[in-house]
Amino acid sequence: MKRISTLLVTVCLVGLAAPTAAALNVFTCQSEWASLVREIAGDKAAVSSATTAAQDSHRVEARPSLIARMRSADLVVCTGSDLEIGWLPVLLSQAGNARVQPGNPGYLEASQYVARIEIPATIDRSHGDIHPGGNPHIHTDPRNIAKVAEALIERLTQLDAANAPTYRSRGKSFLARWRSAIQRWEQQAAPLRGVPIVVYHKDWSYFIKWLGLREVGSLEPKPGIPPTSAYLAELVGRMQREPAKIIIYAAYNSPKPAQFLAERTRIPEVMLPFTVGGSEAAKDLFGLFDDTMARLLAVVK
Numbered sequence: 001m002k003r004i005s006t007l008l009v010t011v012c013l014v015g016l017a018a019p020t021a022a023a024l025n026v027f028t029c030q031s032e033w034a035s036l037v038r039e040i041a042g043d044k045a046a047v048s049s050a051t052t053a054a055q056d057s058h059r060v061e062a063r064p065s066l067i068a069r070m071r072s073a074d075l076v077v078c079t080g081s082d083l084e085i086g087w088l089p090v091l092l093s094q095a096g097n098a099r100v101q102p103g104n105p106g107y108l109e110a111s112q113y114v115a116r117i118e119i120p121a122t123i124d125r126s127h128g129d130i131h132p133g134g135n136p137h138i139h140t141d142p143r144n145i146a147k148v149a150e151a152l153i154e155r156l157t158q159l160d161a162a163n164a165p166t167y168r169s170r171g172k173s174f175l176a177r178w179r180s181a182i183q184r185w186e187q188q189a190a191p192l193r194g195v196p197i198v199v200y201h202k203d204w205s206y207f208i209k210w211l212g213l214r215e216v217g218s219l220e221p222k223p224g225i226p227p228t229s230a231y232l233a234e235l236v237g238r239m240q241r242e243p244a245k246i247i248i249y250a251a252y253n254s255p256k257p258a259q260f261l262a263e264r265t266r267i268p269e270v271m272l273p274f275t276v277g278g279s280e281a282a283k284d285l286f287g288l289f290d291d292t293m294a295r296l297l298a299v300v301k
Contacts, residue, residue, distance in 0.1 A: 022043060022044060022045050022046040023044045023045065023160045023162070023163050024041065024044065024045040024046070024074045024075055024156070024159060024160055025045070025046050025072050025073050025074045025075075026041070026045045026046065026047045026048070026073065026074065026075045026076075026077065027048055027050070027069050027070055027073035027075070027076045027077070027100070028047065028048065028049045028050065028076070028077045028078065029049070029050050029051060029057065029076075029077070029078035029079060029083075029084050029088065030049060030050075030051055030057055030078070030079060030139070030275060031049045031051065031052060031053055031275045031276040031277050032139045032145070032275045032276055032285065032288070033049070033077040033078070033079070033110060033139075033148075034047050034048065034049040034276070035276040035284050035285045035288075036077075036145065036148065036149060036152060036285060037077060037152065037156075038284075039149075039170065039174045039284070039285065040149065040152055040153055040156060040167055040170050040171045040174055041156055041166075041167060041170070042166065042170055044156075044160065044163045044166055044167070045075075045156075048069055050066050050069075050091075052277055053251045053252060053273060053274060053275045053276065053277040053278035053279075053282070054251060054252055054277075054278075055252055056252050057079070057083055057084060058083065058084075058086065058224065059086060059087075060084070060086070060087045061087065062087045062090040062091050062094070066091055067091055067094045067095050068095075070091045070092065070094075070095035070097060070100065071095040071096065071097050072097075073095075073097060073099070073100050073106070074099060074100070074106055074159060074160075075100065075106050075107075075108065075155065075156070075159060076092075076100040076106060076107050076108065077108045077110065077152065078108075078109060078110065079109070079110050079111050079136050079137075079138065079139070080109030080110060080111040080112060080133070080136065081109075081111040081116060081133035081134055081135075081136035081138075082132060082133055082136065083111075083136035083137075105155065105158055105159055106159065108151065108152065108155050110138065110139075110148045110151075111133070111134075111136055111138050113144075113147045113148050113150075113151045114138050114144040114147050114148070116133060116134030116135060116136075116138065117134060117135050117205060117206065117209065118134055118135040118202070118205055119132075119133065119134035120132065120134075135202060135203075135205050135206065137202075137203040137204070137205065137206060138206055139206075139275070140203065140204055140205075140206045140207035140210075140274075141206035141207060141209070141210040142178065142181070142182050142185065142210075142285075142289055143182060143210065144206060145178065145285065146175060146178055146179065146182070149171060149174060149175055149178070150171075150175070152171075153167055153168060153171035177286075178285075178286075181286055181289065185289055185290075185293055186211070188293050188297065189211045189293060189296075189297075191297060191300050191301055192211050192212070192213055192296060192297070192300060193211065193212040193213070194212060194213070194214060195213050195214065195245045195246065195300060196213075196214045196215075196216040196242075196243075196244040196245055197213050197214065197215060197216065197244050197245065197246045197247070197248055198215075198216065198217040198218065198219065198235075198239070198244045198246070198247045198248070198261065198267070199215055199217075199218050199219070199248055199249075200218070200219045200220065200248070200249035200250065200253045200257065200258065201218070201219075201220055201223065201224070201250070201253065202218070202220075202223045203250060203274065204248065207292075216242065216244050217235055217238060217239065217244060219232070219235070219247075219249070219257040219258060219261065227257045232257060232260055232261060235261060236261060236264045236265060239261065239265040239267060240265060243265060243267055244267055245267065245299075245300065246267065246268060246269075246270055246296065246299055246300070247261055247262055247267050247268070247269040247270070248269070248270050248271075248272055248296075249269065249270075249271055249272070250271070250272060250273075250274035250278070251271060251272070251273050251274050251275075251278035251279065252274065252278075255269070255271065258271075268299045270295050270296060270298075270299055271295070272292050272295060272296070273288055273291055273292060275288065276288050279291050281294075
């Protein structure tokens, strides 16, 4: 009897020590939004991302494992503006989860909360992989992340009223720290203003506009079109006449075109993490921008 009583006490203690199940299941399309949800929701949400920093968000396979995660989600957070047009609609359709369909509270499209740039006047696929709703890579400007955070706080509160105080408190703390960090990054970035750069893809436009850099070339002849040898040779000639100061590419890009151009022009190439997880230092959103600044300033100063 004594042994049974001891066992019951042990079971009760284990049960008390067990972690509380998260109130919400959140499916995100990109690592930056997964990190943002974790900042605001803490342990009130179980968060997953469909992609990693090593993947191009334009091109993702709608795997059964992603469909299963979408099926159990209470909230889906994606960039939108057609960034995920090739795979997200398939996940939403196959999952059959009414809670997270567009137009319902369980679906949040981040790009709808910011002013988008590079909205094409006409849709012509001969111009490459263009997005009718404008450039979708909004997260490269941290001010946009603050706007999405405000919307996310309200959405989490709407979906899980019982934990609303937690979301509001954590959200307020995050925004205060984030806005302070933005001021710091803007001060650090003073040497970058006006610096001419070559990009790989049109995924840095918001970053460039935020800090006042100048895009003077692209490793892609057109957005989404891989560079050819002939095009790169032409770009080499252009850079020899009017050189850029930096060649940048994202963690998910092949480094070879940037290295090709750098070797022939002596312009330094820099890999930038682009999203959370893109480098060892980019463990969260703060680390993402800290590391991005450090890598750029290292070749400019």
